[in-house]
Amino acid sequence: MRILLVEDDAQLGEALAEALIDQRYVVDIAKDGERGWQQATTLPYDLVLLDVTLPKLDGMSLCQRLRTQGYQLPLMMLTARDTSADKIMGLDAGADDYVVKPFDLPELMARVRALLRRGNAIASPLLQWGKLRLNPSTFEVTYDDRLLRLTPKEFSLLELLLCNGRRVLSRAMMIEHVWSLADPPEEDTVKAHIKGLRHKLRLAGAPEDLVETVHGLGYRLKQVE
Template identity: 65%
Template structure:
């Protein structure tokens, strides 16, 4: 899941981005409304955390612009003042929820989880492929009831493959989906994560080719009889 954090105070943005990223979300940060708008047009975000007071384009105006262009991702607005008028302004602009600064990190993460559950019917159910089960709500992964201990990036990579099923994902597409804009790796890093993920799958008796390499194109999940429609 990819989240855009729009916050103009650098130290606060860093704290919030780290906290969100620790929950296995990909986080991009924008420090003004116009930059955020450019990123929204170019990337698919599952949720936006948006400060109300921003340079260049304020949070209220950005929220209105997002909604007027048909974007439906949940928006969580952060306001500096606990007044009814501020809250009404946020909601009337198209925000789905709001928080009052200073932001409590545990509450922020809980609100993000709630908005993502509400905004995506595909988030809650367990993802299945053959004997593999991945629960997005608890981050638990198992194969034939054997638990897999995955790193954050391994988990994100496996979830991305599961959500795309037989679609071939190139290394560049994988990087775009599970790394932030300010920290993209070399494509060989994807290959290393695939290798590690395959090793852990083999350790719980999954087939060697559970994740297929389509040479020159990318990766996809192997077709099993129980996955045939």
């Protein structure tokens, strides 16, 4: 899951991004409303966390612009404005949730999960490919009921592969979905993570080529018979 955090307070933004990354989300930070608009309309985000008081373009205006242009991704406002009128204004602008600063971090994370579930309501909470199962809510992966201990990046890559099935994913596409804009790796890094993922799948009893290499193009899951 990829989240865009639009926040001009550098200290708060970094702390919140770190907490989200610990929950295995990919997080990009925009420090003003115009930059937030550019990123929200360029990359496929699953959720936008949006401060209201922003340079260049305020959060209310950014929210309205996104909704007016047809963007329906879940959007949560984070603000110190705590009056009833402010909340009504934010929700009427198109926000799905309105959280007042300072906020309780565990509650905020629960609200993030709730919005992501709502935004992905048509999808099954359990991803499955033959004997392979991945639960995005508990971060558990099993093969034939054997639990796999995956790193956060291995988990995210496997989740991406499961969501796409037989579609071939290039390394560049994997980087775009699994790494933030602030720390894009070299494509060889993707190769190393795929190698580690295959090793752990093999130890759990999966076929060696469950994650197939399509030479010159990328990776996909092997057809289940």
